[in-house]
Amino acid sequence: MAQANDSDRAVGPGPTFPFKSTESSERTVSERELEKLKNDRILVSDFKQKKIEMEAQKNWDLFYKRNTTNFFKDRHWTTREFEELKACRKFDAQKLIMLEAGCGVGNCIFPLLEEDLNIFIYACDFSPRAVQFVKENHLYCSEQCLAFQCDLTKDDLKATIPEESLHVVTLVFVLSAIHPDKMRHALENIHKVLKVGGIVLFRDYGLYDHAMLRFKSASKLGENFYVRQDGTRSFFFSREYLANLFHQAGFHTLVNEYVLRETVNKREGLCVPRVFLQGKFQKCTRNACQ
Known part of the structure; x- marks a missing residue:
């Protein structure tokens, strides 16, 4: 899985750092925007929703077939924004063991591997085609990386990754593509392979993002949950919803904040x-989250 599609991709696939502002409260929306959301009550039929869920992997595979490795930019910002990718080591020579959950075609993996030789990255994605692109990259090295196909909502990560072996998991623009009923299970799956005290570094769409307001009528699957024209889906998180979701899965919140910015498209004269939402969530010591 990866960041964006039709509605959100019209204004760019993702943010460029640094961000304009970080806030504890959600974006203030206009009366016109609130009215649009209030009147958007038509939900996709149950039959079509089931079909979308059944074809979720197929739709992501088709996305990568169309776009290959050319759509998303490499994420050279991760170590600047998430200092835990370096600071979590107890000593300089310690090898960092991490998982990139929803790795796409490797836009996060390969910048990290180029920057840090003392690292091993497990990389999984829902799409077999995306995983194949990772393996075909000239920077892919089995001594530093293991890419594998995985559905976080049903495949056991422990089949590939030793239990409680990871220092860090990155979850960037991934959870929003999963049905809300299955999000907790995905986080519990990740919880099992993290060390106690390990960190999940999270980034995804926040409530009232411009992409949310661009969805047309009859694209709504549920509260804050929408389907794009190509069948991929996007959920828009509030701080409260996200914090509760991680807490139920056995994590303690370290950081959970909105990041507000404007994207300027000079060619089309748009400023949106x-x-x-950016968060850092720590696997609790045993019984600490109860």
């Missing part, structure tokens, strides 16, 4: 508000 973007809202993202």
Whole structure:
């Protein structure tokens, strides 16, 4: 899985750092925007929703077939924004063991591997085609990386990754593509392979992001949950919803904040508000989250 599609891709696939502002409260929306959301009550039929769920992997595979490795930019910002990718080591020579959950075609993996030789990255994605692109990259090295196909909502990560072996998991623009009923299970799956005290570094779409307001009528699957024209889906998180979701899965919140910025498209004369949620969630010591 990866960041964006039709509605959100019209204003760019993702943020460029640094961000304009970080806030504890959600974006203030206009009366016109609120009215649009209030009147958007038509839900996709149950039959079509089941079909979309059944074809979720197929739709992501088709996305990568169309776009290959050319759509998303490499994420050279991750170590600047998430200092835990370096700071979590107890000593300089310690090898960092991490998982990139929803790795796409490797836009996060390969910049990290180029920057840090003392790292091993497990990389999984829902799409077999995306995983194949990772393996075909000239920077892919089995001594530093293991890419594998995985559905976080049903495949056991422990089949590939030793239990409680990871220092860090990155979950960037991934959880929003999963049905809300299955999000907790995905986080519990990740919880099992993290060390106690390990960190999940999270980034995804926030409530009232411009992409949310662009969805047309009859694209709504549920509250804050929408389907794009190509069948991929996007959920828009509030801070409260996200914190509760991680808490139920056994994590403690370290950071959970909105990131507000504007994306400028000079060619089309657009300046639109973007809202993202950025979080850092720690696997609790045993019984600490009860």
